[in-house]
Amino acid sequence: MPAGPFQPFAHLHPVAPPVATDTRENVLLAAGEVFAHRGFKDATIREICERADANIAAVSYHFGDKAGLYAAVLEYAYAIASQRAPIEAFFAHANTPEQKLRAMVEMMFTRIVDQGRPSWHGVLMAREMVEPTSALDHVVTQSIAPMWKRMTDIVHAFLGPHASEAEITAAGNSIVGQILHYKHARPIIVRMQHGQAYSSEQIDYWARHVADFSVAGLHALRAAIDQRSTPTHDSGAFS
């Protein structure tokens, strides 16, 4: 067994973050792409190391495991995602619930569906929801749960204080589901809905549509809730 220096320089330079050998970071970057593209199980260490110009054994040496590499990638992706496109930036000028909802939709489209930048963090999260790995616990507490909290808070503000928990989660699922559909069903969308699918303009259009569609759904749900919780006394009147 190798000496296993999984935390290199741990006892020196307590300042600098991981610091990362060249190959270590190369493997991390390549692994991010491959994991995001193929998923944990279908990704092969050989492809990752080939893209990183590294030897197969590099994974075992630097990360111990395939699972260890995956965990490191998640950490790395989380770090650069929150650094490069911080969540708060999307909500900077969002004051009303509707503005917050639109910011939320835009952010999720940017992080999950858009693909240009090295932003595989959203993609990995989306994958983790569909086919969880052993890293799910960590992903949930670090990323998914806070995001879901933010979403349900917005929905709650829309639906008012009388909304039940079931209504809030159902509405949240409706919004998230619309967005994730463009990621999950991408192959079939590209195939059946011709036109230059997944261009930036197209994604912008979809994001606006999902926001509009959801706002209408939320307003209708709010109306039903209000009518239920404060029934009109002149019950004979039309709607």
Added chain:
Amino acid sequence: MPAGPFQPFAHLHPVAPPVATDTRENVLLAAGEVFAHRGFKDATIREICERADANIAAVSYHFGDKAGLYAAVLEYAYAIASQRAPIEAFFAHANTPEQKLRAMVEMMFTRIVDQGRPSWHGVLMAREMVEPTSALDHVVTQSIAPMWKRMTDIVHAFLGPHASEAEITAAGNSIVGQILHYKHARPIIVRMQHGQAYSSEQIDYWARHVADFSVAGLHALRAAIDQRSTPTHDSGAFS
């Protein structure tokens, strides 16, 4: 190479459908479960044959290939799905567009999210949309395209004659996305939204919610379309 009798009894009894040896049908049934549960790639023919009490070589003998088995399963699932829960039954008493939409949502929930019966056809279709196999072409022309046509027809009826194609497909995606979310994100939904998730009552509730939510979204979109295509002439008025 074996004699390869892929169409057994082809020259005899031109009447009876495949007739199917015991083991052939057993393998077909077991393969349906395993493919639906694990997906094409992660399903192993060893597990399939074990569940079917058949020898490993049975797949090669009866279906030629793992891909051949998968294609046969799709055909088989399509046949029993359209026999057991025929689509038209859902639309029997649906006359208005809204009733048709509700029937559509209910049907998709029943076929894809519900899990009781041997109804892996919907599950396999949903899988094929996310990670297509070589059978995608066939699945699209046989199942997905007709279903999508039905959906867009309903949406078109909702949105009126002035709706653009982009608006129709986006609205269709919003509806389908909401439904499929309950299938794809099932692990995370079960985990985060406690309570007895995926009970029959829960699924009914979700189906009703998705229909309500979508109807509201469609009405709002319709209003925007009508306002755009027949602009009010007293343009000075407040909206």
Added chain:
DNA sequence: AGACTATTCAAACACTCGTTTGAAACACAC
């Protein structure tokens, strides 16, 4: 019964995967 085909079976083959190995190459203090 006999001849012939269809079907089943245990075993093996070829391949890919993640992981390990032991030696070589490197870095750097002394």
Added chain:
DNA sequence: GTGTGTTTCAAACGAGTGTTTGAATAGTCT
């Protein structure tokens, strides 16, 4: 330079995969 610890490398290992093989069994018609 020598010595020590870190990092890379080609090669192999062991487990799991789909597929094939060739013999054994079951079935069916004459």
